[in-house]
Amino acid sequence: MLNKSVYIIIILILLPNFVVSQDGKxxxxxxxxxxxxxxxxxxxxxxxxxxxxxxxxxxxxxxxxxxxxxxxxxxxxxxxxxxxxxxxxxxxxxxxxxxxxxxxxxxxxxxxxxxxxxxxxxxxxxxxxxxxxxxxxxxxxxxxxxxxxxxxxxxxxxxxxxxxxxxxxxxxxxxxxxxxxxxxxxxxxxxxxxxxxxxxxxxxxxxxxxxxxxxxxxxxxxxxxxxxxxxxxxxxxxxxxxxxxxxxxxxxxxxxxxxxxxxxxxxxxxxxxxxxxxxxxxxxxxxxxxxxxxxxxxxxxxxxxxxxxxxxxxxxxxxxxxxxxxxxxxxxxxxxxxxxxxxxxxxxxxxxxxxxxxxxNPHLEVEPRPFFYWHVGYLEAIRYGDWKINLMGDFSKKAKENIAKSTYSEVSSLGQVELYDLNNDPGERFNIADAHPEIVQKLISMADKERAALGQWNDKGPEVRTTIYKKNPKPLLKQP
CATH class of the missing domain: 3.40.720.10 (Alkaline Phosphatase, subunit A)
Structure with a gap:
């Protein structure tokens, strides 16, 4: 006989099809x-x-x-x-x-x-x-x-x-x-x-x-x-x-x-x-x-x-x-x-x-996955579970200048790598990077892998699907 947990798994797998097939629409x-x-x-x-x-x-x-x-x-x-x-x-x-x-x-x-x-x-x-x-x-x-x-x-x-x-x-x-x-x-x-x-x-x-x-x-x-x-x-x-x-x-x-x-x-x-x-x-x-x-x-x-x-x-x-x-x-x-x-x-x-x-099933417990905070060509932060790391503190001077120019100086960083527990500190007030070096290293390893795939700034990684560029774009104007 199947146990309760197996039944739950089967229901979750079939749920999207069940939603569609109840009335055939x-x-x-x-x-x-x-x-x-x-x-x-x-x-x-x-x-x-x-x-x-x-x-x-x-x-x-x-x-x-x-x-x-x-x-x-x-x-x-x-x-x-x-x-x-x-x-x-x-x-x-x-x-x-x-x-x-x-x-x-x-x-x-x-x-x-x-x-x-x-x-x-x-x-x-x-x-x-x-x-x-x-x-x-x-x-x-x-x-x-x-x-x-x-x-x-x-x-x-x-x-x-x-x-x-x-x-x-x-x-x-x-x-x-x-x-x-x-x-x-x-x-x-x-x-x-x-x-x-x-x-x-x-x-x-x-x-x-x-x-x-x-x-x-x-x-x-x-x-x-x-x-x-x-x-x-x-x-x-x-x-x-x-x-x-x-x-x-x-x-x-x-x-x-x-x-x-x-x-x-x-x-x-x-x-x-x-x-x-x-x-x-x-x-x-x-x-x-x-x-x-x-x-x-x-x-x-x-x-x-x-x-x-x-x-x-x-x-x-x-x-x-x-x-x-x-x-x-x-x-x-x-x-x-x-x-x-x-x-x-x-x-x-x-x-x-x-x-x-x-x-x-909004209370379903799922395995955490990384969420990558890409912005103006740079991977600026990562969330994994309740942990969030702000990576900008380790960026080069040139990278920070690029970000400031692209974002009209909308830069948020303490000048060092920052780690936050978003469950207990959603306002990102307390940097706890020094207390959790193993978490910092784990998230930095995730960042290295993501950057290797997508690159940064004008150096596009191998997984970037480059779009087309128009040489002579025209304005949208109302015809008389």
């Missing part, structure tokens, strides 16, 4: 991706300023992660991680052509056309696919989302502040598929106060037109990235000293409620997994809060890369649950493929893993 998948939302910017994650009732209800009806990581501490590499299931370093999206930390308008590089993206995998299996919102993985024709698995796109090609006169940026373009449908005039940004509302309406309309077969919606909010914007009524829903930021967060909460309410009204909720998260940590200078976590956007301290994440799936995910096991946006590629019963057989090396079991 592949699950719908929605990823709501905020821009610069901090770890503590939601009431359900401790905010005392921002009213987020719709998102908080989502958390009480679903699963809340407390150790969830963005793919990077800034926009472009984090989104590359979502689309590819890889650290941005592996797919050559951790630096732009000038070694800056994100892509800028009229970029010479973008996501590799040969890369098999998450929407491409899902589309091949019959999914309708759409991105509503910000892309930021290249603004040349071969890099746009409609060339990388998305049937439909409405949104911005990069950040909403990328219209800088001295940098000669083109006017900020709003896109529908591959055409500019609205653009700033004489370097005055078009009205962004209705952008969240427009994204929400587009998302609901697109779902309504594509609900007869499985769909994947990537709702990539522009907000609360600076310059923040929201409709006037949402300024009444925050006590944040930075009123605009709090209003933008409140409107994102409203938007999330609209999406979930629509799914319930159309009886789509029980076959739809909805993920809510952020592309990186917040910047307190703009009104964000990362709570007790050290650091901010642009840094590999926890406040720069640990983000809120909520998973919602009525009837599948137990309401009001919490998962403390570390997980990351790099895991969504394998996880969504598994839930859709898709076998990945392309032999492409990816860094993420299938975490679907966390949704249904």
């Amino acid at each position: 592949k699950p719908n998948i929605i990823v709501i991706f905020c821009d610069d939302l901090g770890f503590a910017d939601l009431s359900s994650y401790g905010s005392i300023w921002n009213e987020t009732p719709e998102i908080d209800k989502m958390a009480t009806e679903g699963l809340r992660f407390t150790n969830f990581y963005a793919g990077a501490p800034v926009c472009t590499p984090s989104r590359a991680a979502l689309m590819t299931g890889c650290y941005a370093r592996r797919v050559d999206m951790d630096l732009d052509a000038k070694n800056r930390w994100v892509l800028f308008p009229v970029a010479k590089k973008g996501i590799n056309p040969k890369e098999i993206t998450l929407p491409e995998v899902l589309k091949e299996e019959g999914y309708s696919t759409a991105i509503i919102g910000k892309w930021h993985l290249g603004d040349q024709p071969e890099f746009l989302p409609t060339k990388h698995g998305f049937d439909y796109w409405f949104g911005l090609p990069y950040s909403n502040d990328m219209e800088v006169l001295k940098r000669e940026d083109p006017p900020l373009p709003l896109m529908r598929n591959e055409k500019v449908v609205q653009q700033s005039n004489k370097l005055k940004v078009f009205d962004q106060t209705t952008l969240t509302k427009r994204y929400t309406e587009e998302a609901v309309q697109w779902i309504d037109s594509n609900k007869e077969k499985p769909f994947f919606l990537y709702l990539a909010h522009t907000m609360p990235h600076n310059p923040v914007a929201a409709r006037p009524e949402f300024y009444k829903k925050t006590t944040n000293p930075k009123k605009g930021f709090g209003a933008a967060v409140a409107e994102i909460s409203w938007s999330t409620g609209e999406i979930l309410s629509y799914l319930k009204k159309e009886n789509l909720d029980k076959n739809t997994l909805v993920i809510f998260t952020s592309d990186n940590g917040g910047n307190p200078n703009w009104g964000a809060s990362n709570g007790i976590l050290k650091g901010k956007k642009g840094q590999t301290s926890e406040g720069g890369i640990r983000v809120p994440c909520i998973a919602w799936w009525p009837g599948k995910i137990e309401p009001g649950t919490t998962c403390t096991t570390p997980a990351s946006v790099i895991d969504f590629y394998s996880t969504f493929s598994s839930l859709a019963n898709i076998k990945l057989e392309d032999a492409t090396k990816r860094d993420g893993k299938d975490i679907s079991q966390y949704f249904f």
Whole structure:
């Protein structure tokens, strides 16, 4: 007779197929991706300023992660991680052509056309696919989302502040598929106060037109990235000293409620997994809060890369649950493929893993795995279990100069190797490297292996899949 533990193992192995096969339908998948939302910017994650009732209800009806990581501490590499299931370093999206930390308008590089993206995998299996919102993985024709698995796109090609006169940026373009449908005039940004509302309406309309077969919606909010914007009524829903930021967060909460309410009204909720998260940590200078976590956007301290994440799936995910096991946006590629019963057989090396079991058994004990904090061409830190090592203290003077230049001096290091126990010290206050030399050495050995595979800075390792570079990129402009 099989013992209890064997039965549990069998159930976990079969669980993704069970989820798909109950009614014969592949699950719908929605990823709501905020821009610069901090770890503590939601009431359900401790905010005392921002009213987020719709998102908080989502958390009480679903699963809340407390150790969830963005793919990077800034926009472009984090989104590359979502689309590819890889650290941005592996797919050559951790630096732009000038070694800056994100892509800028009229970029010479973008996501590799040969890369098999998450929407491409899902589309091949019959999914309708759409991105509503910000892309930021290249603004040349071969890099746009409609060339990388998305049937439909409405949104911005990069950040909403990328219209800088001295940098000669083109006017900020709003896109529908591959055409500019609205653009700033004489370097005055078009009205962004209705952008969240427009994204929400587009998302609901697109779902309504594509609900007869499985769909994947990537709702990539522009907000609360600076310059923040929201409709006037949402300024009444925050006590944040930075009123605009709090209003933008409140409107994102409203938007999330609209999406979930629509799914319930159309009886789509029980076959739809909805993920809510952020592309990186917040910047307190703009009104964000990362709570007790050290650091901010642009840094590999926890406040720069640990983000809120909520998973919602009525009837599948137990309401009001919490998962403390570390997980990351790099895991969504394998996880969504598994839930859709898709076998990945392309032999492409990816860094993420299938975490679907966390949704249904959040207290499951799993073997620790390393999480690598890649940023601007350097492996800056590693987490393994509850241990985190900050490696920057041992970096050369030249490496530190490179990092400072690429990140506008957003460098976080004590000038020596730092070791933290994140379970007891999530705020990274107490460096205990001297007390645990064996742990330090173990993590440094992991770092050496990772660097040998992926290199650093402009020295790309043998496992880096180098993307293409355009010699003469053109700006996105509205045709007369």
